[in-house]
Amino acid sequence: MRHLLSAADLSLPEITEILDLAEEMSTVQNRPVKKLPALRGRTVVNLFFEDSTRTRSSFEIAGKWLSADVINVSAKGSSVFKGESLRDTVLTVAAMGVDALVIRHHASGAPWQASQWIDAHVLNAGDGTHEHPTQALLDAFTLRRHFRRTDPTMIDFSGKTIAIVGDLTHSRVARSNVLLLQTLGAKVVLVAPPTLMPSGVGSWPATATSDFDDVLGACDAVMMLRVQRERMSGGYFPSAREYTVGYGLTRDRLNLLRPGTAICHPGPMNRGLEISADAADAADSLILDQVAAGVSVRMSVLYQILGGADDPASSPVREATLR
Amino acid sequence: MSDSGPEASRVVLDADQIARACARMAHQILEANRGANGLVLLGIPTRGVHLAHRLAAAMSEVEGETIPVGSLDITLYRDDLRRNPTRVVGHTYLPVSVDDAVVVLVDDVLFSGRTVRAALDALGDIGRPRAVRLAVLVDRGHRQLPIRADHVGKNLPTAASERVSVRLEESDGVNEVTIARPAGNDEEPATVDHTAFTGEDR
Structure with a gap:
């Protein structure tokens, strides 16, 4: 290489x-x-x-x-x-x-x-x-470890559904993750408000939706992206509160995830905005494992x-x- | 592998001879250590690990207790990394702490001694064993470093240009040690062959 x-x-x-x-x-x-x-x-x-x-x-x-x-x-x-x-x-x-x-x-x-x-x-x-390729690699490393706890011999991610949620337009982490997860064979679901969905997302190797609740029960992992505060004034969403209601991983949404669904966040987190404290500290939260990886x-x-x-x-x- | 023609290859150890050599080495290791107390066998991937497991199984039969077996990959400690394309790193597994243990390094072929040098460096970064011993199935000579084996399955006089291949059932489906002389190369090279460290026979 x-x-x-x-x-x-x-x-x-x-x-x-x-x-x-x-x-x-x-x-x-x-x-x-x-x-x-x-x-x-x-x-x-x-x-x-x-x-x-x-x-x-x-x-x-x-x-x-x-x-x-x-x-x-x-x-x-x-x-x-x-x-x-x-x-x-x-x-x-x-x-x-x-x-x-x-x-x-x-x-x-x-x-x-x-x-x-x-x-x-x-x-x-x-x-x-x-892009941020090493972040995508460490996310894949962390997820593979998580998946291997139940399936020790898995090599690729085929059959896994992974949702990436948040500011997809400005996220280099999301872009690298989509590309890497595609090569690994995962099904990637992109979740973002329409204003933060990148133009041309139709050509990405992923499906896109603006309804987070719709995909919650079908995921093997959810990757929450950081809401970059500098975007708040850009008119992408009306208020932080509204973003949380629509796209935050709240306690209610946490309960809708299947047991064992991995929770990832590239950090630094805005607790209470895109991710609740309950989700960040949940047993299946891999956020600290990501840092260690x-x-x-x-x-x-x-x-x-x-x-x-x-x-x-x-x-x-x-x-x-x-x- | 020579591309100047087929190699003349002959078997120097067959399956039975390998089994007997392993059994003898297992006894020798136990005898030298006065039992299995504190022993840890660390094989050097790939075939050293298989041999370590064979030795441990033979030793357990004698002593009636399980001997810890692990693997020690030395790729990152090699002195020729910069001379070759990026090497694949093998698996290191330590069943117990090596601190104050008697570590027996196990490899298939002892040749230049550079692999063992790398293994000693790796071991030093992992802990501080009470003693380190070396057990090899074949000692083919041509040392480039001041290293010797404590337990040897077979001393095999070779020319530096010859290739010694150890095949074990676990990885190759057959148990045999063969020696091959590249075709058209009858005389021993006058200088030490540095490229010989790149093959399987270390």
Whole structure:
């Protein structure tokens, strides 16, 4: 695997390999020495143009536990703030001889664009409203563990129905999850108010509805998306209260779920808005498992990308980068 | 595998000989340890794990108690990761804590010693065993590191260019150890063969 830019680039065997390896990586957390030597001598730069706590820190821990050297560059307090272009920033960092760039950017497609400019490996850690593939992978990892409690031999998600509920228009998590879950063979149901349903949703490999109650009893998992407060003034829904009534995972809706239905949320949660405290703390809530899976899955992805020989045709930095 | 023609392959251990070697090693391990007290067998995937289970079964028969068996994957500790495409990582399973245990590492073939070096590093990150022993079905020589086995099923003189293949019923449907010399390559190479560490025969 050269880059991780989109969940759509991953085949079923690749996903299975990443998730299986993440299972192995998860045992590192319980060891006295939380260090594997596999990426010794590799340098990974976390280039974050947007604030992030859990994604950045879990990428950092993942890299360090694999013995890579990890450097964090955030937009605040860097030359990005002084008006440097994305291209110049990426080329500058790449010119230092790094092996991989983990990029979060507010513009959709920025990691892909960066991958065109440099020869280092690029991992998408969330770009605009486009994709967040490692989040989708850790959701799949968490769900697979949950499903395996009742069916220890399951490999793909065929026969499973998974609802993704909330602001689908602006959610990169939803997009990556739809693509990944499709490859895994799950049936995906998208639930959102009509104003937050993306245009062209008909071409997505999923069914779409605006009636949450209608799908509650048929799900094996519900993924609640965060209501981004900055959208509240956008006129997408009249009030927070109204959103909760229509699309929140309330106590009443919790009772309508089939027993064993998994509850996921990528965090950070707005308790009482899109998810009630009862649902967030329910026995089948996997929200904390998702956080715990973040490091294991990112270790697995870093190993898949950096663990082998370099492509002999390319050095870490293309010589003509500063042309 | 040589692509310059068919390999001349001969069987050096058949199913009965493998069974007898395992039985002998099981007794030797118990004798050296003065019983099963504190013993943990860790096989190195894939065939080392099968052998570890065979040894443990034979030892349980003698001692009347169950010997813990696990697997220790060493992929992430290899020294040649950067020389090859990304390797698939195997399964590590520790039945009990290795702290203060007598760990017996089990592998099919001892060759360069690099796998065992990696296993010792992996073990050091997992805990602090009281002692570590090494049991291998075949010792084919050509060590590149100062490592030796405590218990050996068969010492097999080989040329570095020859290929030793261990096939076990659990993974290959048959129990045999074969040795093959690449066709058209009759003389022993003058230098140490670094590429030999990439095959199954480690």
